[in-house]
Amino acid sequence: MDTKDLKNKLSTMLWVSFATGIFFFAFFTDNKSVSNLIISFLVSFMYSFVFIIGNYYTNCYLNSKYSWIDDTKTRIVLGILSTIFVNVVLVFVCNYLNLIVIQKNNPAKFFTGEMGLFNWIIVNIALLFSAIFHAKGFMEEWKKSSKKEVVEQKLIAKSANAQFETLKNQLDPHFLFNSLNVLSSLIDENPDQAQVFTASMSKIYRYILEQKDKELVSVEEELDFAKTYTALLKTRFEDSVTFEFNVNENDQKNFVVPLSLQLLLENCIKHNFATSSKPLHIKISSEDGFLMIENNLQFRENIKESSGIGLSNIVQRYALLTKRNVFIEKSEDYFKVKIPILIEKTSTKMNTTKYSENSAYERAAKRVNELKGFYGNLISYCLVIPFLIFVNLYTAPQYQWFWWPMLGWGIGLASHGIAVFGISKDWEERQIQKILERENHK
Structure with missing residues (x-):
């Protein structure tokens, strides 16, 4: 038992002892004296200490052997049996000290008459509080398990998404460098076909940028x-x-x-x-x-x-x-x-459509992906086009074919930029909202 847990248990014992001591002193003690009040409090503390500590260690022992989550049925059955046995023994021990040792009653009448009825009442009270104590432990373990499972699923989802993004991001340089190698070979073998290849390559690379996400x-x-x-x-x-x-x-x-x-x-x-x-x-x-x-x-x-x-x-x-x-x-x-x-x-991504906060996150993530796509397109354009210009001017300066891919890809890059920074989904939503407002005022 750690220091924090010990303080919590001690605080619980004191409050229970104080409440039960006052209750029994007020309703079951004929001589209302200070000494009887102290005795009533000490007896109540004895009951509280024995029951709380006894049930706590019983619960800890069972938890160490059987999990509420993995061995639920076994844990419930053993919990019921051990709770009945432990609490009956603890009640008899505390009642014997209270009724026989402290109050000096006849031991022969411990299981009969008023003392027998008192034993039966205290056993039921002890079992009630013990059941509440075990139910509390079950709920705490279940909550811990649920939180742990949620955290694990989130970590798995994040790990899968990160791994998936890493795999997809391999495709850009992989295709680009392989295509440039093909183009380099083609320029030496057939410059005319190199022109066709270069013009089509910009269209293909645009498709790759769109599909890779x-x-x-x-x-x-x-x-x-x-x-x-x-x-x-x-x-x-x-x-x-x-x-x-x-x-x-x-x-x-x-x-x-x-x-x-x-x-x-x-x-x-x-x-x-x-x-x-x-x-x-x-x-x-x-x-x-x-x-x-x-x-x-x-x-x-x-x-x-x-x-x-x-x-x-x-x-x-x-x-x-x-x-x-x-x-x-x-x-x-x-x-x-x-x-x-x-x-x-x-999809490897978590389903978050039920929650507006997650929907906002998804929109933000989508916007970031759009920006990443555009800047990836722009960087590729700035790397590839100068390379093509160099290849063209070095191999066939009399025919400047580099203008075609530069203009074709440039137009595609410009339209991509307009889609990302100009006519976006926000603009569409604003226009739709304006039309709906005009229709409502008609």
Whole structure:
């Protein structure tokens, strides 16, 4: 028992002793003297001390052996039995000291007559207070358990969200640097195709900035983006790489993690060689609730060590969203990855729509994400465009193609800025409110 707990118990004993001492002195003591008042108080303190300490240690012992939460039934049964036994023994001990030792009554009549009735009354009073004492302990343990569970769930949710954000934030530099490597190779091989690649790259990167903050996107959206991405790959590899899309229309309405196809297609290109005589065949299809990406295995030798971002990123993001697994199949002839198609659009975030305070937090978080998206877009523009200008002026200064991506991406960046800082949701809400007010005044 710690110091604070001891003080609380002592304070309770004193108040109970004072109240019961005054009660018995006023109604059950014939000689109203100071000495009898002191005796009444001391006897009441004896009862309070014995019952409170006895029940406290009984409760502590049971709590150390059986949990109110994990062993509820056992704890209740043993609590009832031990409470009856302990309190009956304590009542008989205190009553014997009070009635026989202090008041000098006949021990032979301890269980009969008025003393027997007094024993029965005190036993019931002791059991009543003991039941209240144990119920209080049960409620305290339950509250502690509930608070602990809430805190644990919040920590789990925060940890999952933080982990998910970390995984998603890997995608920006990963795609950007890989795309720049492709562009660099393409400039040497075919400058004309480099122009087409650069113009389309700005549109694709804008899509990535928009989708990376989502936990799930529809299969249809992901397929549309994958088709655009494969068109860019075709500009570089021409007939060395073929793509086949065969996804069920019903599956296209369901969901996958964003940019999963792009990462898997990128892995196919990265880890396999492709030539006109030995083309790389990549097939995207759906079967039994999975989206499958399969390619014939033409493993590229002397490949640089993988960063591990692509496939592991997809596996970890799915692990945070669902219990369904990502499957990887490999044989001598082919390599296949199967990612789950999710029917419901689940979320790792906590549901806070019931509370206005949490709704305000969500709006603030959404606003921060919008600002992060815009500044990420702006920083990428400031990094990529100067690089493209340098590449263009260094390789083909007679034809300044860098204007096209600079203007195209610039227009997209400007519209993004207007959406974030200009015509926002607040402006829409104000306009809706004005229209409603005008309608109400008509």
